[in-house]
Amino acid sequence: MLKLERLDVIITTTDRSEVLDALAFIMTLFWKYLALSSVISLVYFGSFARSADLAAHRAIYDLSLLSGGGGADFTDVTGKMYLDWSDVCDGWTLTQHVRMIFVDRNGNTITNDFSFSSWESRDGSKFRYTMRSTTNDELNEQIEGRAQLHPGRAGGVALFSKPEESSMELPAGTLFPTEHLFLTIDHAMSGGHNLTRNVFSGTGDDSLNEVSAFIGPVIAPASVRPEEFSESQSLAESGLEGLRSWPVAMAYFPYGKGDHQPEFEVHFQLMENGVSPSMDLDYGKFAIRGLIKHLEYHSPPDC
Numbered sequence: 001m002l003k004l005e006r007l008d009v010i011i012t013t014t015d016r017s018e019v020l021d022a023l024a025f026i027m028t029l030f031w032k033y034l035a036l037s038s039v040i041s042l043v044y045f046g047s048f049a050r051s052a053d054l055a056a057h058r059a060i061y062d063l064s065l066l067s068g069g070g071g072a073d074f075t076d077v078t079g080k081m082y083l084d085w086s087d088v089c090d091g092w093t094l095t096q097h098v099r100m101i102f103v104d105r106n107g108n109t110i111t112n113d114f115s116f117s118s119w120e121s122r123d124g125s126k127f128r129y130t131m132r133s134t135t136n137d138e139l140n141e142q143i144e145g146r147a148q149l150h151p152g153r154a155g156g157v158a159l160f161s162k163p164e165e166s167s168m169e170l171p172a173g174t175l176f177p178t179e180h181l182f183l184t185i186d187h188a189m190s191g192g193h194n195l196t197r198n199v200f201s202g203t204g205d206d207s208l209n210e211v212s213a214f215i216g217p218v219i220a221p222a223s224v225r226p227e228e229f230s231e232s233q234s235l236a237e238s239g240l241e242g243l244r245s246w247p248v249a250m251a252y253f254p255y256g257k258g259d260h261q262p263e264f265e266v267h268f269q270l271m272e273n274g275v276s277p278s279m280d281l282d283y284g285k286f287a288i289r290g291l292i293k294h295l296e297y298h299s300p301p302d303c
Contacts, residue, residue, distance in 0.1 A: 056092070056298045057275065058084045061290040063100060066280055074110070076103040081290055089303035091121040092178055111136055118202060124179030125149045129202030143204055149174065158200060168205060171255075174198045180211065188215045188246045188270070198255055208255040209263075216247035219269070239297060245271045 063079035079100030086093045098114040118129040131143040142162050147170065149156035156170035175183065180199045187195045193215050201207040221242045248270050251262035268279040275295065281288045 056085045056087045058082075058296050058298065059275070059292055060294040061279075062293050063098070063288055063290050066287040066289040074102040074104050077101070077286075077288060086298055087301050088119070089301050091119055091126075094118045094120075094178075113137075116203070118177075120176050120178045124176055124182070125153075127176040127200070127202060131203050141204070143202065145202060147176070147200060147202065158202070160205070166205065168208070170200055170208065171198060174200050174208070177201055184213050184215070184248070185270070185274075187213070188218075188248070206254070210253040210255050212251045212253070212262075214249045214251075219245045219247065239273065239295070240271055240275060240277065243271045243273055245269050 059082075061081040061083070063077065063081055065077035077100055079098060082095075082097045084095040086095075094117065096114070096116040098112075100112045100114075102110040102112065104110065112133065112135050114131075114133045116129070116131045118127065120127050125148060127147045129143070129145060129147075131141070133140040133142075143160065144162040145158060145160035147156060147158035149170065153173060155172045156174055158168040158170060160166045160168070175197050177199060180197055183197065184195060195213040195215070197211055199209055199211045201209070221244055246269070247267070249265060249267045252264045252266075253262050265282040266279055267282070268276045270276055275292070277292045279290045281290070
């Protein structure tokens with residue numbers, strides 16, 4: 001039996017092909033929220049560059065099963081996540097590639113691949129996005145589209161070209177992912193602790209979420225666990241030595257449904273230069289941990 005309590009998914013089967021199909025469905029949900037969380041560790045807060053040294057960068061994370069898995073019929077998870085954020089003068093681009101290997105109760109492996117890329121305008125009003133996910137090289141889902149906010153942020157519209165042409169109205173006050181992180185870091189720097197906004201991620205027709213952020217008190221410089229870095233890259237070499245940070249938790253709720261239980265939660269330590277050394281992605285019945293293993297910074301563009 002496959003069961004994800006927080007997502008109200010219950011699938012009963014003993015057939016391996018059906019298990020693969022069920023896991024593919026579960027992973028489609030997983031990728032949607034992984035795409036949202038990826039911008040947490042790859043964002044350049046341009047509007048705050050005058051008061052802090054915040055930089056675009058490239059990072060590689062090791063992914064592993066933190067807890068659970070039995071309820072979703074797998075016993076172990078390993079993988080890698082590659083993230084690249086670039087300042088392209090008129091906005092920001094994000095590229096993400098993930099490969100995860102799931103081991104089922106019989107020791108069989110299931111390989112999931114995910115790619116996501118986006119461009120968001122510097123003023124936060126326009127957004128383009130593509131997403132593709134596969135299980136054992138078979139396509140699960142492919143998304144392409146663009147979104148734009150109306151003048152004055154009085155709502156907006158998302159236009160999908162894949163998997164089929166469709167549109168979605170965005171309510172007033174909707175933010176795109178990078179702009180949402182702009183607001184979050186501003187809130188943290190000003191001493192705020194709670195922030196709730198509607199965020200559109202572009203990962204499907206259900207990718208509009210009410211996101212509640214909970215920001216803890218500032219953490220003193222260099223409070224990064226040594227295990228969060230590979231032996232080949234020290235804290236100093238990573239450019240994180242001497243930086244402040246904040247513990248942040250974000251809970252994602254389906255928009256307009258009044259749910260009291262989030263579909264997904266992510267917990268991370270946000271450094272003042274925009275890097276997240278680690279993140280825990282909590283899906284209710286299981287949780288995935290990502291630990292940064294390589295980090296390098298991009299040179300500022302010649303705009």
